[in-house]
Amino acid sequence: MKVHVIGAGLAGLTSAIRLTEAGVKVALYEAAPQAGGRVRSFFDDSLGCVVDNGTHLLLSGNDRTLAYLDTVGARDELTSPQHARLDFIDLDSHERWSLVPDRGRIPFWITRAKRRVPGTSLSDYLPVLRLATAKAEDTVTDFLKPGTLLYRRLWDPLCVSVLNTAPEEASAQALWPVITATLGRGERYCRPLLARRGLSAAFVDPALAWLRSRNVPIRLGTRLDDLETSGNRVSGLLFANADHIVPVSEKDRVILAMPSHALKQLLPRTPLPDRYNVIANVHYRLPDTHPVTHNGDFPMSLLRNPADWMFVNGQLVSLTISNAGFLNNEPADALAARLWTGTAQALELQGLAPAGSLTALPCPPFRVIRERRATMAQTPGQMALRQGPRTLHPNVFLAGDWTDTGLPSTIEGAVRSGETAAALVQKILGANGTAAAPAGIGR
Incomplete structure (x- = not known):
């Protein structure tokens, strides 16, 4: 047998x-x-x-x-920080913040205001609980309405990265178990782990x-x-x-x-x-003369940028773009150069021009990888x-x-x-x- x-x-x-x-x-x-x-x-x-x-x-x-x-x-092949944290940067406003879940089993938005997304209140988070009642045909935006500050700063990037599908198409039933298993369970269950x-x-x-x-x-x-x-x-x-x-x-x-x-x-x-969505990744190798000071234990979400998340491992900086079919026809060198501007801003990297003035560090060597069938399209259908x-x-x-x-x-x-x-x-x-x-x- x-x-x-x-x-x-x-x-x-x-x-x-x-x-x-x-x-x-x-x-x-x-x-x-x-x-x-x-x-x-x-x-x-x-x-x-x-x-x-x-x-x-x-x-x-x-x-x-x-x-x-x-x-x-x-x-032991996974790195694990001592606590949970997700970093965010709005590349338009240059505002930075972090989500630091409570160490208990209480969702971060119920505890102290400083643990919430800046500019949001407890009442802004209550609609997410309605996802528990979602039917098979419901999409994420049937419950989490676009246009709000919380949607732009948390639910939209979270949904796209988890489901690899735009929120207006994504299954609400698929998002709910992710929230209950991680962010909804407290700090112990949402520490980032990277290989x-x-x-x-x-x-x-x-x-x-x-x-x-x-x-x-x-x-x-x-x-x-x-x-x-x-x-x-x-x-x-x-x-x-x-x-x-x-x-x-x-x-x-x-x-x-x-x-x-x-x-x-x-x-x-x-x-x-029979429908699949693309995930694109751009890897940059920074020169040793520009050490990265960003703490690589914690991923960073890049808002107002085609890339969704940035990961740092030594001198290797990697961007992940979910639901990336819209980038299929963009040449790799053009895509890497376009995304590098926001990446350098997020890392606060600068280079010295010959005259000694500070300029943005030029785009380093890169590799673009597109996974054409990264996941099924996680729509209700x-x-x-x-x-x-x-x-x-x-x-x-x-x-x-x-x-x-x-x-x-x-x-x-x-x-x-x-x-x-x-x-x-x-x-x-x-x-x-x-x-x-x-x-x-x-x-």
């Missing part, structure tokens, strides 16, 4: 780890030449350092992701090493092209460039931990999300197309951040989906007298 896990992104890695942990025999396949999916790093020759394909912000409330890191021994040596060093390489140490076969560059069926069960896996079909026995199971767009051909009768772990084939299951996890398309959602699929497979195998699910899996 074996479980074939197709896809070595975070969902697939999680499924493979949890099943292996339970003593189930696993084989892992990945179409790309490297594991990690949209959570990976690479060495950029032009910058002379490792960069992430896209910067991902975790929060200390992401329980299952932290459990994943604990299992593979990589928790100090890159996403691969934290999430991918330790997981692969953990699996290999337990003799799990990992086949990279192996794309699944088709499913052979017998009745309603899958009986074989047809991989590209393979000279034979990998058989799926009566006792075997298959977990498809693949993006929804890659499943269209494999599961033609299953409705799947697309959210209705999310699937649970079961499929029309009783021996095939689904995992992925796009599945119905109760969370948006995030790292935490991907990990939870992998755990859910693994737990369901274990439950079925246990019912057949083969293997029982250990306590704690899929919580």
Whole structure:
């Protein structure tokens, strides 16, 4: 008996780890030449350092992701400040402020006024509680009205960065669980966590090493092209460039931990999300002569700027632009130069002109990365197309951040989906007298 896990992104890695942990025999396949999916790093020759394909912000409330890191021994790959803080700058007014949640379990807007967004009062925050009553068809702006100071300074940038979808289109039901799991739970659950040596060093390489140490076969560059069926069960896996079909026995199971767009051909009768939004990232490598003084433990939101958040790791400054389809046709050099002005302002960077006068530091070396299908468009219509772990084939299951996890398309959602699929497979195998699910899996 074996479980074939197709896809070595975070969902697939999680499924493979949890099943292996339970003593189930696993084989892992990945179409790309490297594991990690949209959570990976690479060495950029032009910058002379490792960069992430896209910067991902975790929060200390992401329980299952932290459990994943604990299992593979990589928790120390994340930097974690002693307290929570989110920094903001309005690049038009030059005003700066920080959100510092209360150390209790009370939302920051209920406690002292100095913890709120400047210029806002307690009553301004009350409409967010109505998100708890949102129906499937409701959008964020049905509850949080544009035009208010709080909307411009908090809800709009928060929604776009979390859901990768404009608030007027974004599902209100998708935003609410994020607020209740982080900002609504107090300081302990919203400390920012960043991968100090890159996403691969934290999430991918330790997981692969953990699996290999337990003799799990990992086949990279192996794309699944088709499913052979017998009745309603899958009986074989047809991989590209393979000279034979990998058989799926009566006792075997298959977990498809693949993006929804890659499943269209494999599961033609299953409705799947088919709209995706772009995330663009711009990485700048600053010269050593201009050390960055901004505290990289805390991300900064850049208001009045196409970039949503800025992350600093030593001399590497990274910008993330969510819902970035509007930038698809802008040349990389023009985009990097345009965004650098606000970035230098946020970092308070200046250079010395020959005559000794202070001028803005010229745009340093950069790398622009556009993830065309970063996430599904998290609109009410697309959210209705999310699937649970079961499929029309009783021996095939689904995992992925796009599945119905109760969370948006995030790292935490991907990990939870992998755990859910693994737990369901274990439950079925246990019912057949083969293997029982250990306590704690899929919580």
